[in-house]
Amino acid sequence: MSTILQQARQRFSRDQQKGKARPSQFPQVVQTSYTSLDVDYPKDFLAPLPDPSKITVERIDFKNSPLNEYRNLYAVVLDNVLTREECDQLLTYAEMSKGAHTGEENEPADNGWAPAMVNAxxxxxxxxxxxxxxxxxxxxxxxxTKRLWQRVLQGEGMKEYFSCLYGEKYAPAIGTFRNGEKWKPTKYGLNERMRFLRYGPGQFFKEHCDGRYETPDGSQRSFYTFHLYLNDSAQALDIKKGSKEDTPELLHGGATTFHSADLQHRLDVDPKIGRILIFQHRRLFHSGDLVTQGIKYTMRTDLMFEYDDEDKDDDDNGVVFG
Structure with missing residues (x-):
């Protein structure tokens, strides 16, 4: 399968042959780096839920879905992990990390949002x-990200499932060539890099599989994607287009859609406030479906693991709540 960059260049070549492309439209690779400002958020923000039973956990049953070809692959949906207020706060803090909401004249344009690029x-x-x-x-x-991971571990069965990636059960996610290897979650559980995404009408992310991230020293790597939905969709609320409950601001579309390899079948996970979708990187072909109305806000990061070469437990400290 060709990379996104290769596909873009092939598309440019085809358009150029048809006289539809200009040299300035050729996809340019640029070096990028990202920095974040300090954000002053409460010490108890995203503290563990006092009643974890509110979190519901449902593994996607690919075997009995239109995507039977993914029957051995892993994806799970957790609901009620964050409250509406926490999602709103998290989004505001993300904008503050770019210098927004200070009340000063030099605040960034559009609260720090910029076009999302593709990793090259x-x-x-x-x-x-x-x-x-x-x-x-x-x-x-x-x-x-540590606090978000602790919320995930409050979901029934999550701590047990992700405690150690080892054996045939996890081979579809980590690869059969890693049989015999043991991988345990890192101290913080998630990649510290949070990618907040905003999709307006007409925006989308075409079909792809997520790539694995590896730390520069090679000691840690990702095998699963973490997707947090920060607002509701009409689909999740069962509100029909044009009904009296519908509003111009309500999100329509924007599902995370898993596709069959031939693109003839699909399974949608609709945006819902506080919902988290976790799925393996390998082989799960998916897209961000077209937004037709409203705005979609999500945050994406990775579950991080390190090679377990000795049988010792890592402590669960590292976050102190006031």
Missing amino acids: GRNAEVLVTHYRNSDRIIWDEQAI
Whole structure:
């Protein structure tokens, strides 16, 4: 399968042959780096839920779905992980990490949102809006991702499932060539790099599989995607287009859609406030469906693991709540 960059360049070549492309439209690879400002958020923000039973956990049953070809692959939906207020606060803090909401004259345009680019490797990215069309804020904040991971572990069965990736059960996610290897969650559980995404009407992310992230020293790597939905969709609320409950601001579309390899079958996970979708990187072909109305806000990061070469438990400290 060709990379997104290769596809973009092939598309440019075809358009150029038809006289539809200008040299300035050739996808340019640029070196990128991201920095985050300090954000003053409460010490008890995203503290563990006092009643974890409110979190519902449902593994996607690919075997009995239109996507039977993914029957051995892993994806799970957790609901009620964050409250509406927490989602709103998290989004505001992300914008503050770019200098927004200070009340000063030098605040960034559009609260720090910028067009989302596609990873081209070696700290390089490329803007390919026919393939990925959305806006993004990148916020690096390890304490927040640690707290989000602790919320996930409050869901029934989550701590047990992700405690150690080992054996045939996890081979579809980590690869059969890693049989015999044991991988345990890192101290913080999630990649500290949070990618907040904003999709407006007409925006989307075409079909793809997520790539694995590996730390520069090679000691940690990701095998699963973490997707947090920060607002509701009409589909999740069962509100029909044009009904009296519908409003111009309500999100329509924007599902995370899993596709069959031939693109003939699909399974949608609709945006819902406080919902988290976790799914393996390998082989799960998916897209961000077209937004037709309203705005979609999500945050994406990765579950991080390290090679377990000795049988010792990592402590669960590292976050202190006031």
